[in-house]
Amino acid sequence: MHNASPIPIELGTIICKHCMSVIGTIDSEKVTLYYSECPDRDCINSRINFDKKEYDANLRLEG
Numbered sequence: 095m096h097n098a099s100p101i102p103i104e105l106g107t108i109i110c111k112h113c114m115s116v117i118g119t120i121d122s123e124k125v126t127l128y129y130s131e132c133p134d135r136d137c138i139n140s141r142i143n144f145d146k147k148e149y150d151a152n153l154r155l156e157g
């Protein structure tokens with residue numbers, strides 16, 4: 095992965111809504127940002143206290 099410089103906006107870019115890191119890209123008909131949650135352990139630990147339920151729900155949406 096070479097995501098050092100500006101976020102490589104493709105059509106659909108999925109970013110972590112907590113730490114803003116790029117999770118991945120998906121095909122989309124227009125440039126769109128999708129907010130999800132990354133699997134990074136530190137990020138999980140930082141958010142697990144306040145939105146655990148939402149995190150559990152979003153896990154099912156990840157490929």
Ligand SMILES: [Zn+2]
Binds near residue numbers: 132
């Ligand atoms: Zn994150």
